[in-house]
Amino acid sequence: MTSGSDEQQGTAGGGVSTGRPRILILNAALAGAEGNTARWLARARADLAAAAVLDEAVLAGPGAETFAGLEPRLRAADGFWLATGTHWDGWSSVLQRFLEEATPAECTDLWLGKPAAVLVTEHSVGGKGVLSRLQGVLVTLGCCLPPCSGVVLSRSALLARRHEPGAAEDFWGADDLGVVARNLVLAAGRRRTDWLAWPVDRQDFNRVWVE
Ligand SMILES: Cc1cc2nc3c(=O)[nH]c(=O)nc-3n(C[C@H](O)[C@H](O)[C@H](O)COP(=O)(O)O)c2cc1C
Numbered sequence: 001m002t003s004g005s006d007e008q009q010g011t012a013g014g015g016v017s018t019g020r021p022r023i024l025i026l027n028a029a030l031a032g033a034e035g036n037t038a039r040w041l042a043r044a045r046a047d048l049a050a051a052a053v054l055d056e057a058v059l060a061g062p063g064a065e066t067f068a069g070l071e072p073r074l075r076a077a078d079g080f081w082l083a084t085g086t087h088w089d090g091w092s093s094v095l096q097r098f099l100e101e102a103t104p105a106e107c108t109d110l111w112l113g114k115p116a117a118v119l120v121t122e123h124s125v126g127g128k129g130v131l132s133r134l135q136g137v138l139v140t141l142g143c144c145l146p147p148c149s150g151v152v153l154s155r156s157a158l159l160a161r162r163h164e165p166g167a168a169e170d171f172w173g174a175d176d177l178g179v180v181a182r183n184l185v186l187a188a189g190r191r192r193t194d195w196l197a198w199p200v201d202r203q204d205f206n207r208v209w210v211e
Helices: 036-049 067-076 093-101 127-141 155-163 176-189
Strands: 022-027 053-058 079-085 116-122 150-154
Touching: 022 036, 022 067, 022 176, 036 053, 036 079, 036 116, 036 176, 053 067, 067 093, 079 127, 079 176, 093 127, 116 127, 116 176, 127 150, 150 155, 150 176
Parallel strands: 022 053, 022 079, 079 116, 116 150
Antiparallel strands: none
16 A cells, blocks of 8 residues: 655765655554454554555465565665564564565665564563564664654553553553654654664575584
């Protein structure tokens, strides 16, 4: 899905890109476009649409995309919003596969210096661990993290907010998606493009190393 204009200004001399940033929403939820995560992403999209050019890809279900197919769209993006459910304390298997397939692109211009926001959904427990580990992976791939750009939407926390609004008001909720969206757009619109990357083995990282 693409919305808004395609206008994109070039990179300024200081290595800072300007203009309306292009954000790729990567729905990596197990239930794809039909699940819980997709419903929250629909709200996030509304928060992003006014300030960014949006693209969206789904990694599971009908029309599921792969890393190889997405590569040009990942490269064209100024920033990413990744989203997954929590599955046995981990992220979805489709996200794991995507990350494995993305390995040869580690620290390339596809990721380098691009801000990444993360939405994790869960029933009750494990989502914050998923969020923190995924943010760590994204930084190792080459992305950067804007402040307040990772959120866990938990069924249990939302129930607590509904029944004990006073006591649970600082639990993450749908209203926090707007903060994440704002910070992602801000970081993507001002992203630097002159970062350094350390050497990465792209050819032989699969080799058998046990002698
Ligand atoms: C196989 C499986 C494992 C799950 N494991 C957890 C878990 O460890 N912790 C949790 O809080 N929720 C767990 N859930 C609930 C999902 O994380 C939650 O419903 C999420 O919003 C699903 O997103 P989706 O509908 O977009 O795929 C699990 C769900 C499934 C199907």
